[in-house]
Amino acid sequence: MSQLSEEERKKILESAPIGTWALMLTVSISMVIGWLFLYYGVFLPRGMIN
Amino acid sequence: MHIDPLEKKWAQIVLAICALFVVIIMTDALFHSVNAPSNVETIDSAKLHLSEEFAEDNLGTQIDADGNITVRMVAGRYSFFPKKISVPAETKLTFRWVSIDVLHGVHIPMTNMSTMIVPGFVAQIETSFPKPGEYPVLCNEYCGLGHDHMWSKIDVVEKDQWIAPQLSSRGVENNE
Numbered sequence: 001m002s003q004l005s006e007e008e009r010k011k012i013l014e015s016a017p018i019g020t021w022a023l024m025l026t027v028s029i030s031m032v033i034g035w036l037f038l039y040y041g042v043f044l045p046r047g048m049i050n
Numbered sequence: 051m052h053i054d055p056l057e058k059k060w061a062q063i064v065l066a067i068c069a070l071f072v073v074i075i076m077t078d079a080l081f082h083s084v085n086a087p088s089n090v091e092t093i094d095s096a097k098l099h100l101s102e103e104f105a106e107d108n109l110g111t112q113i114d115a116d117g118n119i120t121v122r123m124v125a126g127r128y129s130f131f132p133k134k135i136s137v138p139a140e141t142k143l144t145f146r147w148v149s150i151d152v153l154h155g156v157h158i159p160m161t162n163m164s165t166m167i168v169p170g171f172v173a174q175i176e177t178s179f180p181k182p183g184e185y186p187v188l189c190n191e192y193c194g195l196g197h198d199h200m201w202s203k204i205d206v207v208e209k210d211q212w213i214a215p216q217l218s219s220r221g222v223e224n225n226e
Contacts, residue, residue, distance in 0.1 A: 020056060028063050035071060046162035047177060048082050 091172040098124060098150055110135045113214045119143050123187075125167045126150035128196035130187050136205040138212035139182045147173040155191030158204065166191055179206040 004012070053061075078084065098104045104124060110132045113119050121143055124131045137143055147156060147167045154167040160180060165173045179185060189200035 017056065024060065024063060028067060032067060032070070039074065044078070046160075048084055049162060049165075049175060 091174070092170055093148055093172055095148065095150055095169040098148060103146075104148055111137055111215055119214075121145045123147050123156075124150055125154040125156065125189070125200075127152065127194050128189075128200040130156070130189075130200070130202040133202045134205060136207060136212065137179065138209045139179050139206045140209055141212075142176060142178050145175050145177060147175075152193050153191055154189050154193050154200070157188045157190040158185050159188075160185065164190065179204075182206050182208050 093101065093104070099106060102108070104122060109122050109124060111119060111121050119137065119141060121135065121137065123135075123145065125147060126149070145163065147165065148171075149167040149169045152169060155165065156167060156173075157164045158177070161177045163175060163177045165175055167173050183206055185204045185206055187202045187204055189197060193200065
């Protein structure tokens with residue numbers, strides 16, 4: 001059972017979703033870094049196909 | 051249609067990331083002339099054994115007078131022929147692949163070797179093996195019920211320990 005007052009609950013719901021933003025940025029940056037590592041660090045050094 | 055603002059932001063970020071990846075790949079492809087691994091060279095798959103280049107005696111590793119190493123392999127349900135070959139590590143190798151029957155693929159882990167082998171065409175690809183060891187050669191295009199058993203091995207030895215095979219009397223001296 002939530003112990004929050006109606007006022008506190010409203011404040012939380014109306015404030016910026018910082019946690020979600022942090023999660024979005026973390027996932028996005030990790031994915032880009034991972035992809036760049038695989039592309040430039042693993043894939044390309046094995047040799048171009050031409 | 052109502053889309054939640056956060057969901058919109060997510061979609062924008064995902065699209066931006068995809069666009070970034072596509073731009074990087076396209077730029078590299080354009081500036082480094084990356085193409086599909088085929089020089090659009092045709093061959094009669096039904097007469098490979100009669101052909102000069104892919105006759106049984108000429109399969110495997112061959113070294114020409116200039117020291118260029120060419121490996122000729124035939125893919126057929128359900129193996130790659132020859133079953134086992136030996137090549138030097140850290141050396142540029144030109145692989146020429148043909149199929150004797152249906153569409154196959156070839157993948158050698160830890161290298162850039164990944165190509166389709168289309169019946170009627172020669173797939174040519176240059177590669178090198180980073181270190182000595184036994185590398186598996188795997189078919190990565192479904193080719194029939196025995197597809198998952200279709201593999202062979204490449205024995206990669208130290209560059210200075212590799213012994214070049216003798217040219218066969220019918221050896222191919224010029225494959226152009």
